[in-house]
Amino acid sequence: MEGTQWKGSVHRIRKCVVDLLSMEDDLVDDDDEDAWELMGSDLRLKSTFLYCDLNQVISHAREERKKVLTDLANKLFSYMEQLDHAVRIRSMSLTQACYNDTANVLQEVMAALMPLR
Template identity: 60%
Template sequence: MELKGCVCRIKNCAVELFSMEEDLVMDEEDSWDLVGRDLRLKATFLYIDLSRVISCYDSEEHKNALSVLANKFFYSMDELGDAVKSRSVPLTQVCYNDTADALREVVAALVPSLQELGPHLEE
């Protein structure tokens, strides 16, 4: 049941991150702080949940492949967080696009390989 919750949160965070693009182009003082906090919160949930999901794989190949993609995503998230701190709209947009692309890769790799976790998802 815990693993199902992790997968559900990963999907929800991905959807929310994909919908944040409009929030990142507003150049209002308060919005930068809110977006920064929201990004840190989502990154924390995704880190914990992806770590739990990756640890449940039996195949080292799947673990390693997903770990590489997750690391690329978290690097992009860090870059996006730095861009938000700098309050530069053009830099934030570039970093957001990189982060969204990296997250799409993680989700694409995660979805088909969930079949391997089928027995673990039932627990």
């Protein structure tokens, strides 16, 4: 059962990463309050899933991979926190910049998970 949970975590991480990377097309208009709220809610939900699933993957990783994955997860959540802040203050330019940083780290996460199939 534990192997199934681990595989499920990796699958959910990949799904969240793909969803977040596809958000670039949906970056909101400055005037659309509902879109800002929806984006913020979506970011926080996906961040929660990523946190739980990355924790699961890191805890079951080999010792030599744990530090790399932990550092990558810390970097990701730092950028996601900045992105969430940019969305909360509804700054389109800051949101775009933070999104670009977050997207780069998300691609690093995907690359780090490739050997974990």
